Amino acid sequence: MTRPLRIWAVSDGRAGIANQALGLAEAVGRLVPCAVTAKTVRWRSAFDWLPAALKAPAMLDPASDPVAPPWPDIWIAAGRATLPLSIRMKGRGPLVVQVQNPRLDPALFDVVVAPAHDGIQGDTVFEITGSPHRITPGRIADEAQAFAARLEALPRPRVAALIGGRSTAFDLPDTHAADLAAQIAQAVEAVGGSLMLTFSRRTPEAARAIMTRRLDALPGWVWDGTGDNPLFAFLHFADHILVTEDSANMAAEAASTGRPVHVLPMVARGPSGKFARLHADLAARGAARAFEGELESWRYEPLAETDRAARAVIEAWSARGQPQVVSGRS
Incomplete structure (x- = not known):
């Protein structure tokens, strides 16, 4: 043509x-x-x-x-x-x-x-x-520049946490949100790192408040939803990525970065077989592992x-x- x-x-x-x-x-x-x-x-x-x-x-x-x-x-x-x-x-x-x-x-x-x-x-x-997405190394590098002054100086390893919420298959009740926050804080503190956290539209308000109170004291940034979305900058500057198991989109996007993807458990409330199959696929490709309280490091070919x-x-x-x-x- x-x-x-x-x-x-x-x-x-x-x-x-x-x-x-x-x-x-x-x-x-x-x-x-x-x-x-x-x-x-x-x-x-x-x-x-x-x-x-x-x-x-x-x-x-x-x-x-x-x-x-x-x-x-x-x-x-x-x-x-x-x-x-x-x-x-x-x-x-x-x-x-x-x-x-x-x-x-x-x-x-x-x-x-x-x-x-x-x-x-x-x-x-x-x-x-996973699903198609807009994440590319060039794009997240370009969009990260707007947040570089705030994120580049954070202690390493920098940990990006992408928190989902209630869906047909999963839930994030208050007690589980508190447990997740405690595990994330312990893992970040153990390595002397920093946290960059963002919630999804599906995150219950109570769970958001509980996690924010526990994690806001860590070095880093718990995004409160105001101003420009720093998600791409978080992915660009991250050394590790934590992703709740309720979102296929977030997992696929995280696996495109080449950074270790740690899958955070949620509370089941319906059939979740397709998510188990996705995470097994990501694990087989070397991209993701279940989060067990520690920030392991590994390498893999970024998914494209x-x-x-x-x-x-x-x-x-x-x-x-x-x-x-x-x-x-x-």
Whole structure:
């Protein structure tokens, strides 16, 4: 082609979902010339309950970004809200790439970039460890500069802690939050290091307050959610990364840094088999180990699963009109 590929990265706008579509689109753009446009779509509340097959673009919330011709060359979408549009888009020209497990027949899409721990199968499925994301060494180094004055001088080893919260599979009740805080503090104090901690939107307020009270006295920074998000800077400056077991996204992002990833236990409240499979995969690849109270050091090849998925998307694009073989984890 004589012009850059046009890519739409489509989601419902929630950061954790949008970053998966946008991260994969940006990874394609690192390999071939592209123009990436982020699109946010939401359904009117009266129609949100309908199954994907019955939804039509006229039912979209008026605040949604326009979804109309001219169509992109590649449509990359993530999240349940995008499924009806992705299904309609197939056959209209764009290569339709769906991120995550769509819980629908994968043949409805040209490529499904799915977490291996979900165990879905199909000729259009390309499995990766974890989920696509926007973490790259260059990006976290660039974004870390805004926080360098505060973080560079912290005692080493510097420990980044990414704390999740309540979900269908896990919970963070007060007593467990207190136990985790005590274990983290003991580990950091034992090595004379410092702590850089951030909470997720799912962290219960009580657990957040308990952990902050216990950990705020350590050298470092417990981010309170105000101002610019220092997550990328934490990852850049960290010598160790602690991640609660409730988030596949956080674990995959942490494993892309090459730093030791220590998995913090949560309280189970539902089926958690897929998370166990993810952590077993990360452990097999040398990236992660269960946290047992000490900060061990080890080395591994940083995971570059988003780039690997991007190569599969380009392969599928190049093979338009020919039999597509994009499944597997090669």
